[in-house]
Amino acid sequence: MSTSFTEIAYFVASLLFILGLRDLRSPETGRRGVRLAELAMLIAVSATLLHNHLVRYDWIIAGVLVGSVIGVAMALFIPMTKMPERIALSHSFGGLAAALVGVAEYSRQSATLGSGKMAALGFEVMLGAVTFTGSLIAFGKLQGLVAERPLTHRFQNPLNFILIGATVAAIGYLVLQPAQPALFYGMLGMSFLSGILLVLPIGGADMPVVISLLNSYAGLAAAATGFALSNSVLIVCGALDGASGFFLSIVMSKAMNRSFTNILFGAFGRENGNGREPARSAQKSLLGATIGDALVVLGNARSVIVVPGFGMAAAHAQHAVRELADLLEQRGCVVKYAVHPVAGRMPGHMNVLLAEANIPYDHLYDIDAINFEFAGTDVALVVGANDVVNPAAKHDPQSPIYGMPVLNAEEARTVIVLKRSMNPGFAKIENELFLRPNTMMLFGDARTTLVELAGRLREAGT
Amino acid sequence: MSEWIFWLYIFAFAGLVGYLVISGVPPLLHTPLMSTTNAISGISLVGSLVTAGADYNLTSSLLGVVAVTCATINVVGGFLITDRMLKLFSKPGDRRL
Numbered sequence: 408m409s410t411s412f413t414e415i416a417y418f419v420a421s422l423l424f425i426l427g428l429r430d431l432r433s434p435e436t437g438r439r440g441v442r443l444a445e446l447a448m449l450i451a452v453s454a455t456l457l458h459n460h461l462v463r464y465d466w467i468i469a470g471v472l473v474g475s476v477i478g479v480a481m482a483l484f485i486p487m488t489k490m491p492e493r494i495a496l497s498h499s500f501g502g503l504a505a506a507l508v509g510v511a512e513y514s515r516q517s518a519t520l521g522s523g524k525m526a527a528l529g530f531e532v533m534l535g536a537v538t539f540t541g542s543l544i545a546f547g548k549l550q551g552l553v554a555e556r557p558l559t560h561r562f563q564n565p566l567n568f569i570l571i572g573a574t575v576a577a578i579g580y581l582v583l584q585p586a587q588p589a590l591f592y593g594m595l596g597m598s599f600l601s602g603i604l605l606v607l608p609i610g611g612a613d614m615p616v617v618i619s620l621l622n623s624y625a626g627l628a629a630a631a632t633g634f635a636l637s638n639s640v641l642i643v644c645g646a647l648d649g650a651s652g653f654f655l656s657i658v659m660s661k662a663m664n665r666s667f668t669n670i671l672f673g674a675f676g677r678e679n680g681n682g683r684e685p686a687r688s689a690q691k692s693l694l695g696a697t698i699g700d701a702l703v704v705l706g707n708a709r710s711v712i713v714v715p716g717f718g719m720a721a722a723h724a725q726h727a728v729r730e731l732a733d734l735l736e737q738r739g740c741v742v743k744y745a746v747h748p749v750a751g752r753m754p755g756h757m758n759v760l761l762a763e764a765n766i767p768y769d770h771l772y773d774i775d776a777i778n779f780e781f782a783g784t785d786v787a788l789v790v791g792a793n794d795v796v797n798p799a800a801k802h803d804p805q806s807p808i809y810g811m812p813v814l815n816a817e818e819a820r821t822v823i824v825l826k827r828s829m830n831p832g833f834a835k836i837e838n839e840l841f842l843r844p845n846t847m848m849l850f851g852d853a854r855t856t857l858v859e860l861a862g863r864l865r866e867a868g869t
Numbered sequence: 870m871s872e873w874i875f876w877l878y879i880f881a882f883a884g885l886v887g888y889l890v891i892s893g894v895p896p897l898l899h900t901p902l903m904s905t906t907n908a909i910s911g912i913s914l915v916g917s918l919v920t921a922g923a924d925y926n927l928t929s930s931l932l933g934v935v936a937v938t939c940a941t942i943n944v945v946g947g948f949l950i951t952d953r954m955l956k957l958f959s960k961p962g963d964r965r966l
Contacts (some may be wrong), residue, residue, distance in 0.1 A: 433895075473938045626910055634880075639879060647909060652903075758898070
């Protein structure tokens with residue numbers, strides 16, 4: 408197969424990838440977009456397989472078979488609540504693939520590498536390795552294998568800067584003197600270490616930002632592979648992936664009111680912590696309401712806005728939410744959903760879960776579309792959300808999340824908050840919403856509480 | 870024009886076009902967006918295939934086969950799970966039971 412044929416195939420594939428992404432603008436065209444991207448992948452991979460550099464197919468077939476089995480199994484059996492974990496894992500696979508290709512290229516032709524190619528290889532290996540270990544740590548945190556709270560120490564930022572500086576310096580030296588395997592593998596080791604150290608200090612609530620950033624790094628690693636191999640479709644796809652991660656990082660950073668440099672340079676450990684410090688004042692007593700109280704309020708409500716948070720995913724409560732919403736709607740109540748961009752552990756996490764529970768997507772509202780509606784609403788039902796409904800972000804400059812755009816849940820006539828316990832996990836920001844006179848706290852597992860509410864509401868009839 | 874600048878053009882333009890296209894994706898679909906770009910980044914399969922199949926040496930083939938496996942997981946798994954997710958977004962007023 409001639410090179411020009413491969414080039415044309417790559418060109419067509421690149422265009423199809425972009426058109427496919429464009430279709431993700433709406434849920435109605437989304438699946439067509441996936442088809443286009445699949446077609447593009449098929450074209451690019453087929454063109455590569457027909458390329459005359461390839462002489463042995465046994466290794467390839469083995470890898471493709473094993474990868475397909477694992478990929479299909481992961482896609483079919485992972486529950487939607489575990490999407491952040493799956494995404495983190497696949498970022499790590501992407502990073503590892505890029506790093507390994509880079510290592511193989513280096514080991515094969517280290518002495519003869521030109522400076523341009525060496526630079527590309529260096530960044531490919533560095534970005535790939537950082538993405539690999541960083542994503543593994545992110546996965547560990549999401550899965551609860553690594554402490555979810557931020558693991559910080561005093562020298563963390565200087566140490567990270569020195570480590571990354573040394574890695575880049577090593578690449579610079581290799582560009583001048585490529586034939587130094589010891590330095591190359593040292594650089595690889597430092598990159599692995601950087602990935603671990605960069606993600607360890609980050610708390611669970613910041614995961615949406617981290618996952619977006621790692622998405623971007625994985626893309627850049629692929630693009631660097633493209634530069635190293637002079638491969639157009641790799642460069643295009645890497646740039647697309649990098650742009651997507653960059654875009655999502657910006658969306659997430661805006662939603663948390665954090666500057667982009669703050670995020671890029673790993674200051675998101677937030678040592679003074681986005682409220683990772685203990686509650687400031689002596690805890691006023693939180694009075695738990697009873698299911699009965701909540702039932703009276705919900706039974707009389709004409710309008711309800713549900714505010715989902717990570718707690719809904721943790722309790723797998725999305726179906727219970729819909730069950731309750733259905734009953735409310737049968738009683739003539741209007742139910743809407745207010746989704747904060749950083750609710751959950753990854754961009755769009757809540758939307759996917761609510762969609763899984765068959766809630767039509769036109770009932771899901773972004774913060775800007777719904778925030779003015781709380782004031783005229785009977786009940787704000789907060790299901791496992793915390794920071795995103797903390798009014799302190801609006802008026803208390805002392806609050807660690809001051810300035811972050813939050814949902815105005817407190818403006819609803821009554822706020823019902825479903826919360827696991829008085830003092831859960833690491834998120835120790837005092838939330839004054841919970842202390843307000845119009846707030847009812849229902850402690851316990853969100854799903855159990857919702858199922859009970861729905862059951863009693865059904866008994867009560869219409 | 871040197872080859873490097875040419876590749877840099879491609880990278881920069883693809884990144885810009887990608888950014889413009891992707892910034893039109895609503896927050897509703899940010900998770901499917903991420904899993905799609907994840908699958909697309911499995912394009913590193915193209916590089917891994919050459920490493921695994923060009924029969925350069927054993928190290929290259931071994932590293933290549935692991936890379937092929939990782940990239941295939943992303944391609945196959947990424948597209949499948951995106952489709953599974955997008956199926957969940959039911960049309961307004963059209964409720965599946």
